[in-house]
Amino acid sequence: MGVVREIVRKLFGESAARKVWDRLEIIGDIAILKSPRLAGMNDPLSINDYKAVAEEIMKVHKNVRSVWLALAPTSGNYRVREKYVHLAGEKRSETIYKEHGCKFKVDITKVFLTPRLSYEHLRVAKLVKEGEEVVNMFAGVGTFSIIIACKSNVRLVHSIDINPYAWKLMVENIKINKVEDKVIPYLGDAAEVIKSKLVNVASRVLMPLPELAIEYLEYALLALREKGFIHVYIHVKALKGEDPLKNAIDIVESKVKELGAKVLTNSARIVRLVGPRLYQVVVDIEVKK
Ligand SMILES: C[S@@+](CC[C@H](N)C(=O)[O-])C[C@H]1O[C@@H](n2cnc3c(N)ncnc32)[C@H](O)[C@@H]1O
The missing domain is CATH 3.30.300.110 (Met-10+ protein-like domains)
Structure with a gap:
């Protein structure tokens, strides 16, 4: 208990x-x-x-x-x-949250943050190889972006959020963690920021917003170079006997194909249960445009 x-x-x-x-x-x-x-x-x-x-x-x-x-x-x-x-x-409502040796200023009433994504933050950071350029489309206060900057040899992380409070805290958090040379904050809609500033730049794109991930996959592809990885977070239902991971991969793969790109590799893991038979799943795909 x-x-x-x-x-x-x-x-x-x-x-x-x-x-x-x-x-x-x-x-x-x-x-x-x-x-x-x-x-x-x-x-x-x-x-x-x-x-x-x-x-x-x-x-x-x-x-x-x-x-x-x-x-x-x-x-x-x-x-x-x-x-x-x-x-x-x-x-x-403001506090300093610590994760994987990084510090994040947050206001629980104005921005999204959950310690339940802690494992994901480090898992993705460990996948980033030396010299990569990453686009984080839904960055919040900068958790994924800053942990990647601290824990990998990434070249640059372009870190976008539409919430002005999250953006302001992200700017502060970049300074607090001394990663100004690696993390670039952008305030705005990820689709607009990518179309105007980040076409064909990324080796890896993060989409940690299940409500928008499938709709915005076309902008993730736009940000990606000819080949690269996309981490797509989605919510999937799985009825009795169904595999949520297979369902998630099917949804993401069919959207990628519909957008004219090719899936080279895929894998998926359950991030957390978000409702009865409703899972948050991350699908890691390698694609070629
Ligand atoms: C689930 S939270 C991100 C969590 C964060 N990555 C983390 O690990 O703590 C999703 C974020 O996406 C932002 N957002 C929503 N719509 C957006 C859009 N169209 N473009 C950019 N950011 C957006 C929200 O303001 C919110 O901060």
Whole structure:
């Protein structure tokens, strides 16, 4: 049993404990509780109840300075949660998040960030070979881009985001991590930035936004040189007996072929479960235009 369920059981009894979301997300010194309403379920606790839980959480996690409750899933173009309620500690939504030896300034109410992509950040960084030029189409506060710059011998990472807050934090994070010579930040729509500045430049393109990845594959191909790799993050359903990895590869390959390019190699891995039988999958493809 996780710490949230244990505290709820102590304060409000077994029945409430069974219904709460037992996962605490910790980003820097901020802890985020999640309401079962995120999954469309009833919440057994009121905001005041959550405030009592938050006080207990701060006693257990001594490094947590601020606790928030998430009441809405990530949504919209910027993939930000519309609704957060401050519960305990400092009323502050900005923090420094550390991952793989890099530091990221984030504001949990204004930008997307999840520690659940941590493995992916390093996995992709390890694939980057010396002298590569990478385009990150949906960079957020710069996590993939900066970790690639720190952990590989990449030549350049072109790092695009449409959210002005994410872009501003990405610019700061590039300085904090001293990778100004390797990571170039761009503010704007990835399609527009690529069409105007980044045609045929990349050996590798990252597309970490499942909601737009398939629609924007044509711009990933535009950014790519004659041959290279694309990392496509998508959400796929897999019914009983179906393989989500095969489904994901089929979707990406058929789109690449429709766009007139050839798939040379492919592989896929499940990043995380995002709903009942709904998976986030990354498809790594090598293509020739
Ligand atoms: C899932 S988040 C990226 C997460 C980030 N790569 C990470 O690992 O932390 C997707 C990002 O895409 C950005 N975005 C959405 N639409 C975009 C577009 N058309 N062009 C560029 N960025 C876009 C959002 O603002 C958001 O920061």
